[in-house]
Amino acid sequence: MERVFNFSAGPATLPVEVLEQASKDMLNYNGCGMSVMEMSHRSSEYGAIHAAAKESLRSLLNLDEDHEVLFLQGGASLQFTMIPMNLLSDGQSASYVISGSWAKKAYKEAAMLYPVKAIASSEEDNFNYFPNLEQSAKDSVYTYVCVNNTIYGTRLSPERLASINGTVVADMSSNILSEVYDVNRCGLVFAGAQKNLGPSGVTVVIVKKDLLKKEKGELPTMLDYKIHLEKDSMFNTPPCYSIYICGLVMDWVKKMGGVEAMEARNREKAALLYETIDNSALFKNNIPAADRSLTNVVFLTGDKDLDGDFVAGAKAKGLYNVKGHRSVGGMRASLYNAMDISGVKALVNYMKEFEVQRG
Numbered sequence: 001m002e003r004v005f006n007f008s009a010g011p012a013t014l015p016v017e018v019l020e021q022a023s024k025d026m027l028n029y030n031g032c033g034m035s036v037m038e039m040s041h042r043s044s045e046y047g048a049i050h051a052a053a054k055e056s057l058r059s060l061l062n063l064d065e066d067h068e069v070l071f072l073q074g075g076a077s078l079q080f081t082m083i084p085m086n087l088l089s090d091g092q093s094a095s096y097v098i099s100g101s102w103a104k105k106a107y108k109e110a111a112m113l114y115p116v117k118a119i120a121s122s123e124e125d126n127f128n129y130f131p132n133l134e135q136s137a138k139d140s141v142y143t144y145v146c147v148n149n150t151i152y153g154t155r156l157s158p159e160r161l162a163s164i165n166g167t168v169v170a171d172m173s174s175n176i177l178s179e180v181y182d183v184n185r186c187g188l189v190f191a192g193a194q195k196n197l198g199p200s201g202v203t204v205v206i207v208k209k210d211l212l213k214k215e216k217g218e219l220p221t222m223l224d225y226k227i228h229l230e231k232d233s234m235f236n237t238p239p240c241y242s243i244y245i246c247g248l249v250m251d252w253v254k255k256m257g258g259v260e261a262m263e264a265r266n267r268e269k270a271a272l273l274y275e276t277i278d279n280s281a282l283f284k285n286n287i288p289a290a291d292r293s294l295t296n297v298v299f300l301t302g303d304k305d306l307d308g309d310f311v312a313g314a315k316a317k318g319l320y321n322v323k324g325h326r327s328v329g330g331m332r333a334s335l336y337n338a339m340d341i342s343g344v345k346a347l348v349n350y351m352k353e354f355e356v357q358r359g
């Protein structure tokens with residue numbers, strides 16, 4: 001079977017060049033006589049992979065000296081707990097913007113530990129827009145936002161993110177390196193790798209050092225950012241192979257021209273799909289233009305059976321995983337960095353064909 005166009009929301013498509021490089025390295029990485037999976041994490045070969053991946057992320061995001069990069073496990077979901085644990089103390093609170101179910105989960109986890117506040121929500125409208133956040137609570141240590149809502153296809157623009165007062169904590173799992181955001185402006189940014197950065201198993205956390213005010217010993221060791229920072233994400237065995245693949249993906253992003261070039265590519269891909277939807281009498285997307293995600297595009301016909309037929313027909317054409325999340329229905333095409341425009345062209349051609357036949 002040939003490779004398909006994989007529109008999965010995550011784990012998601014990876015650049016073919018990266019997979020080819022990984023396959024070349026599989027049995028014998030760089031003349032070491034073993035694969036990256038078999039190496040000691042204390043070896044100099046792995047040490048170089050680890051350092052290079054970190055450096056690539058720093059340079060791609062133009063990180064300043066105040067921000068540190070961590071490679072952690074437990075998925076983006078563990079960050080829902082680690083963030084309030086590390087950043088809040090007794091008597092303190094934080095503001096949460098409930099823009100989708102990932103943000104809601106983050107809020108629920110934080111609320112188990114500290115009296116955090118939900119300051120805005122679009123839940124009543126099934127999260128089909130990014131809520132307004134002008135009313136950020138004054139006594140908050142941080143304001144939490146999920147920048148790209150993977151399930152609902154909405155995102156907070158770089159301009160709106162930059163305009164939030166005070167310390168921002170941002171979940172960028174599904175749009176890190178896809179669009180230029182001022183990460184230095186944020187106190188903490190995190191991303192599970194399996195959407196736009198690499199395979200599952202590693203979560204990138206970028207944190208401003210001076211936010212970590214707790215003393216050593218106040219937190220369980222594995223949940224303490226300070227420990228991981230001190231040990232350069234090697235307090236215990238890191239997810240070496242996932243970090244190695246992330247490194248290859250970031251090398252590929254650099255070769256393609258960096259985040260600005262990725263954004264230009266992603267804008268072109270998203271524009272092609274949104275134009276097709278907006279010009280269609282069959283498909284629709286009801287998200288305000290300014291809130292539309294570049295990486296997760298949702299659309300539907302309004303008829304469940306027709307949506308099902310569309311998804312099945314897409315698969316027959318090698319367009320995989322275009323079914324929408326169960327809480328939204330319809331379709332969702334994830335257009336992460338590794339999705340080539342040829343995949344989007346194939347998808348819109350199929351949409352037009354489908355509309356002629358079934359519209």
Ligand SMILES: *Cc1c(COP(=O)(O)O)cnc(C)c1O
Pocket residue numbers: 010074075076077078102146148149150171172173174192193195
């Ligand atoms: C997928 C996703 C998560 C959860 O990631 P895990 O690594 O599975 O815990 C959190 N936030 C966003 C925005 C996501 O897309």
